[in-house]
Structures are given as C-alpha cells and as structure tokens.
Amino acid sequence: MERKAEIAHRCLLLDKSEIARGWHLFELEAPLLACAEPGQFVHLRTGCSSDPLLRRPISIHYADAAAGRIRLLVQVSGRGTALLARSSPGEELDLLGPFGRGFPFLDEAAPALFVAGGIGMAPLFFAAAQRQRAGLPFEFILGGRSSAFLPPEEYFLDHGFAPLTATEDGSRGLRGLATALLEKRLAEANRPGRIHACGPMPMLTRVVELARAAGVPLHLSLESRMACGVGACLGCAVPVKVQGNIEYRRVCRDGPVFDGEAVCIGN
Ligand SMILES: Cc1cc2nc3c(=O)[nH]c(=O)nc-3n(C[C@H](O)[C@H](O)[C@H](O)COP(=O)(O)OP(=O)(O)OC[C@H]3O[C@@H](n4cnc5c(N)ncnc54)[C@H](O)[C@@H]3O)c2cc1C
Ligand code: FES
Incomplete structure (x- = not known):
C-alpha cells in the first residue's frame, strides 16, 4: 500500500x-x-x-x-x-x-465482515462507510458494555447501515459478547470473504480462534502504547510470525492493521 x-x-x-x-x-x-x-x-x-x-x-x-x-x-x-x-x-x-497501514482489500467484491468491540468501532466505521459508498456488501458486528456506552443506532443508519449488536447487559441487541454473534454468523453456510476486527485483546483472541477455525482471512487492528509514533523508538513493537520465526513489528509503522495469520494471538 x-x-x-x-x-x-x-x-x-x-x-x-x-x-x-x-x-x-x-x-x-x-x-x-x-x-x-x-x-x-x-x-x-x-x-x-x-x-x-x-x-x-x-x-x-x-x-x-x-x-x-x-x-x-x-x-x-x-x-x-x-x-x-x-x-x-x-x-x-x-x-x-x-x-500507519490501514485495512487491506476494502475494495474487493466478496462480502466483508467487520467485528468491533467498544471504541474499536472507530476505524471500522470508516472502513464500512467506504464499502457502503462503493455499494460493496458487508456486515458489521458491534459489541459493548451497555447501550449507553455505544453510539445510538441512528448514528449508523445515517451512513446507511445497521450493525448487529451485542451488549453485556442486554440493553441493546443480543445479551452477550460480539464474539457470540460472530460464532453464530460463521456457523452459517454463506461465510464472509474476509473479517476485519478491532477491539479489546480478549475479543481479538476469540475472533482469531473463530476465523481460523472457519478458514476466513482476518485482519486485526492492534493497539499498543506509543511514544514517537513514527517508527523510531520501537516502543510499540509486537511479536509476529514470519516464515515460522517470531519477529517484532512496529504497530505505528508496520501496523496498526496486521494479517490475522501473522499475529501472535491464539495458537
Ligand atoms: C493505532 C491506535 C488507534 C487508536 N484509536 C483510538 C480511537 O480512535 N479512539 C480512542 O478513544 N482511542 C484510540 N486508541 C487508544 C488511545 O490511544 C488511548 O486510549 C490513549 O492513548 C489513552 O491516553 P490517555 O492519556 O487518556 O490515557 P493514559 O493511560 O493516562 O495515558 C496513556 C499514555 O501514557 C503513557 N503510558 C502510560 N503507561 C505506559 C506504559 N506502561 N508504557 C508506556 N507508556 C505509557 C503513554 O504515553 C500512553 O500513550 C488508539 C490506539 C492506537 C494504538
Ligand atoms: S511508537 Fe515509536 S516505534 Fe512505534
């Protein structure tokens, strides 16, 4: 890119x-x-x-x-x-x-599935809005603590889409986690072509497990504490798998979006 x-x-x-x-x-x-x-x-x-x-x-x-x-x-x-x-x-x-490097393959024809946990929706909303404008198919799963801690449904509808929502207290959508919605979705025959996810680490860990089990390509936006933000201090480095070896990559420069197969999350 x-x-x-x-x-x-x-x-x-x-x-x-x-x-x-x-x-x-x-x-x-x-x-x-x-x-x-x-x-x-x-x-x-x-x-x-x-x-x-x-x-x-x-x-x-x-x-x-x-x-x-x-x-x-x-x-x-x-x-x-x-x-x-x-x-x-x-x-x-x-x-x-x-x-940083953003979400890849946003212009492909195969349906995309966005999985957002809490404020992790911030970058995914932009990606979804881009596909919406281009008339490309996608679904958006959103998880949060409670309805009050998520933007109102109208916020999404104003951009032409309605997320499938899960809240931990059941105040909006399914009572439970975003990953429960993902698991249900991936059990269906018509699987998405690609998943893009951003959210807290426990959510991402489960998304990685589910996407790998379903054989669906996955891209994750990772968070890390940052100092310089321009690739110089290495303070934001995370381990990734490169041809069977573990190497470090900078979230600020090489990410924040990484291939789900490369990240050292899950197996
Ligand atoms: C790529 C990326 C995109 C993000 N996008 C968003 C977004 O759209 N919206 C959003 O709300 N949040 C986003 N975040 C998270 C956001 O950056 C943090 O919530 C924010 O930095 C917290 O700052 P704070 O001062 O409020 O919190 P604090 O926790 O008070 O301070 C965080 C800062 O303190 C310093 N610090 C504290 N502890 C450590 C430590 N152990 N090691 C090193 N430094 C430390 C660092 O400077 C760190 O950036 C994103 C993070 C990343 C990496
Ligand atoms: S924040 Fe300094 S290298 Fe990423």
Whole structure:
C-alpha cells in the first residue's frame, strides 16, 4: 500500500459532541488528512502545552475528502483523552499523520465482515462507510458494555447501515459478547470473504480462534502504547510470525492493521 504524505497539521475543531457515555466525536477541518485510508491514525497533542509530553494515537473515524474534513471518536480513558474532551469548537488541535497501514482489500467484491468491540468501532466505521459508498456488501458486528456506552443506532443508519449488536447487559441487541454473534454468523453456510476486527485483546483472541477455525482471512487492528509514533523508538513493537520465526513489528509503522495469520494471538 502506497504511503500518503505524513505531515504536521493544525486543524480547526469545527464541532464536538458526546455521542455515547464518555465518547466524544470531533469534527475537524483537515483537507490534507481527509485523503487518509480507513485504519490509519493521527498522533495528536492532547493539551495546549508540552504536558502531557507524548502524543496520543487516535484512529481516523471518518474522512470526507470533498469537504476536507475528518472525524475522530475519542473515548475518555486517562489524562490525555480527558484533556482532549475539554477542547471546544474554534480551538486548533495539533495533529501528525496520517500514520500507519490501514485495512487491506476494502475494495474487493466478496462480502466483508467487520467485528468491533467498544471504541474499536472507530476505524471500522470508516472502513464500512467506504464499502457502503462503493455499494460493496458487508456486515458489521458491534459489541459493548451497555447501550449507553455505544453510539445510538441512528448514528449508523445515517451512513446507511445497521450493525448487529451485542451488549453485556442486554440493553441493546443480543445479551452477550460480539464474539457470540460472530460464532453464530460463521456457523452459517454463506461465510464472509474476509473479517476485519478491532477491539479489546480478549475479543481479538476469540475472533482469531473463530476465523481460523472457519478458514476466513482476518485482519486485526492492534493497539499498543506509543511514544514517537513514527517508527523510531520501537516502543510499540509486537511479536509476529514470519516464515515460522517470531519477529517484532512496529504497530505505528508496520501496523496498526496486521494479517490475522501473522499475529501472535491464539495458537
Ligand atoms: C493505532 C491506535 C488507534 C487508536 N484509536 C483510538 C480511537 O480512535 N479512539 C480512542 O478513544 N482511542 C484510540 N486508541 C487508544 C488511545 O490511544 C488511548 O486510549 C490513549 O492513548 C489513552 O491516553 P490517555 O492519556 O487518556 O490515557 P493514559 O493511560 O493516562 O495515558 C496513556 C499514555 O501514557 C503513557 N503510558 C502510560 N503507561 C505506559 C506504559 N506502561 N508504557 C508506556 N507508556 C505509557 C503513554 O504515553 C500512553 O500513550 C488508539 C490506539 C492506537 C494504538
Ligand atoms: S511508537 Fe515509536 S516505534 Fe512505534
């Protein structure tokens, strides 16, 4: 996949809203980032000073190249994301990117299946929206703690699709985990051509087991703590299998999307 130019950007925050409990949607004027591919991310400064020093990686949740706008969907999970959630429209955010390698084969004709756990839906939504626009078949499985911690159904319907949902408390869709929906789906005769998944590690572990058992190609977007974000510090490295050997690959540069056969998850 050819890399687009990676640049520093000061982007005007046009709008910000809380679309689920603790999940903030940012709409930014970012013409040079709006050509990013689904699965790529930006590395952004969360405060207006050098504290916190390290930038935080956030997936591009949606890009509208014609309008020159991108969206980020940020779940408050610590100090940096809490600071970010306090920013207001009219402020400028400091972003680097787009970084990383996104989801492959998004333009193939075979049906795709997206499996998202919680905020893992952020990059997968962009991938699904791209297939929706291209008229290519796909299904979207979404799992979360509870309905209040997921965007409302209208959020997806506005982009022309309705995810199959599972919540742990049964407040939306199936009571249980996203992987229970996946297991049911893979038991059907007409299997998807490819699975793309992003979410917490226990979910990804089960997705790997199920996809491998069903013989369906899989791509995973992995998370890792990042420092430099540009491939220099090796702080984000994860083990992968290469021709029977274990080697390390950088999530920021070689990922965040990896082939499900190569990741060291499951057997
Ligand atoms: C490719 C990628 C895409 C992502 N996309 C999204 C997204 O779209 N939306 C979203 O909400 N989240 C996303 N995340 C997760 C998001 O980056 C983290 O939730 C965020 O960095 C947490 O920052 P914080 O300051 O709020 O949390 P904190 O836990 O307070 O701080 C996290 C930061 O602290 C430092 N740190 C803390 N502990 C360690 C440690 N043990 N080793 C090294 N450094 C440490 C690092 O700088 C780290 O980045 C993504 C992560 C990755 C890797
Ligand atoms: S964060 Fe430094 S190499 Fe990936």
